[in-house]
Amino acid sequence: MKKFVTYLLVLACDTAMAQSQFETGMQKAFALWTEDKPAEASAVFERIASAEPQNWLPSYYVALVNTTEAFRTQDKKKVPALLAKAQEAQDKAMMIAPDNAELLVMQAMIHTAWIAYDPMTNGMKLSGKVNGLYAKAMKIAPDNPRVVFCKAEFDMGAAAYFGNDTAPMCAEIARAAELFANFKPETPFHPNWGQDRAQQKLEECNK
Structure with missing residues (x-):
């Protein structure tokens, strides 16, 4: 013993x-x-x-x-x-x-x-993969602020490139900002970044 x-x-x-x-x-x-x-x-x-x-x-x-x-x-x-x-x-x-x-x-x-x-070489090749990754992440963690924000930011870049309305992405960025405000990482070392960028993008949306 x-x-x-x-x-x-x-x-x-x-x-x-x-x-x-x-x-x-x-x-x-x-x-x-x-x-x-x-x-x-x-x-x-x-x-x-x-x-x-x-x-x-x-x-x-x-x-x-x-x-x-x-x-x-x-x-x-x-x-x-x-x-x-x-x-x-x-x-x-x-x-x-x-x-x-x-x-x-x-x-x-x-x-x-x-x-x-290299947008010309990699845009068409990788954009579909990016969308697929965010779709999978959204299924796993729909209220993770980085998932919501990074997807919206990517979609906004694509919408701006093609001249489409960015209002839906701005709405998602606003939702991400709320999620960031209430997010608690599992430990001090788990991902906890993105809030400042989301606020900056939200301010740009509101101009």
């Missing part, structure tokens, strides 16, 4: 230490990203992903950091490498959590970044 209790205590300590290391690593990666050091943040997230092979979050953030940089960079030559790294991490995350709405949004964002990079 004494050996069994000792085993449980050791197991509990190991679990607590692993959790502490995970939390410390994630906090460090977020801090680097906040300091506008995306490459360094991505590298830390990658190391955490290697140490946490059953946790989709670190790989998700590798994908998110690199996709965000692909949208931001003024150097178009950097985009393919950024999106290749994002896709590699995304594939790992999807193997862990294939029906996760946040990951479906992430994949849609990667495709959208490719469309933005």
Whole structure:
């Protein structure tokens, strides 16, 4: 009995230490990203992903950091490498959590970044895939604010391109803003981004 209790205590300590290391690593990666050091943040997230092979979050953030940089960079030559790294991490995350709405949004964002990079080549090829991903995400998590907002933002871009009415998308962005206001992430490290962008888009809608 004494050996069994000792085993449980050791197991509990190991679990607590692993959790502490995970939390410390994630906090460090977020801090680097906040300091506008995306490459360094991505590298830390990658190391955490290697140490946490059953946790989709670190790989998700590798994908998110690199996709965000692909949208931001003024150097178009950097985009393919950024999106290749994002896709590699995304594939790992999807193997862990294939029906996760946040990951479906992430994949849609990667495709959208490719469309933005080369609309003539990738627009027709990837737009249908993006719509399919958002449709699946909406079935899984219809009240997830990122699902609602990112779908509306993508639809708005397509509507503006073709000269269609964007009012329905503005209504969805307004709904997303309400959902963001009441959203509670599962943990401090779960996705919780998008509210500022939704408010900005809503203000543009109301002009």
